[in-house]
Amino acid sequence: MRLLIAEDEVLIAMQLEVELEELGCDIAAVTATLDETKVKVAGGGFDAAILDIDLCGEDVFPAAHDLARRGIPFVFYSGHALREDIAEHFPDHRVFSKPTPVRILLDAVSG
Template identity: 40%
Template sequence: MQSLTGISSDRVPSVSSNPCCLIVEDQVLIALSIEAYLEEAGYDVVGPMISSADALEWLRTHTPQVAILDYSLKDGACTELAGKLVRRQIPFMVYSGHPRRPDIAPEFAAAPWVMKPCTREEILSTLQTLTHRPSAP
């Protein structure tokens, strides 16, 4: 399985006290920007993964503390992936260019929905709320 950057997504961040965040985003520049933001803020990052299928495969043997999902990926809407995260009680946010629709699948009901583009601070603030982590210095 390959991540967006060509690095094996089977890698697991080394044991640390930092929360692990799974990034599922198929747009290279956006994914790499998010990855850089999170690493600078003290998160361990897995991915970016470019499809729900890749993320679901990784989740078979790993558990992040939080995830960022693009709603619309190369292999379609990430509804199945969102459902898996909900069942495993892994908090996630949706970072999408699509607005939240009133008829959105119930898997997304409790997830914060952040519209692209947004500021780095908005992404980090949303993740900090999901992980109950204090703001980075």
């Protein structure tokens, strides 16, 4: 499985990348900003995504909407308190709190 990781905390992004690769995943891209994430989503080339909700102070939701329109599975992975508006806008997408074992994240996006 090829994955996009959108995470602005460098150490968390590196840890996700290493652990997912150990599980046999190919990391297509790691992004840290909303703009980078939207560019990668538009370019495609991955099967699923793990999205931090807050990327350098911006909500990842515009990129999440793009993923949903393309039918690409994704999960939210956040260190912040869970927000009620996520369920309203993305009722079919799971939200995980940091830290969550990577195997659980992978199982959630591979359905």
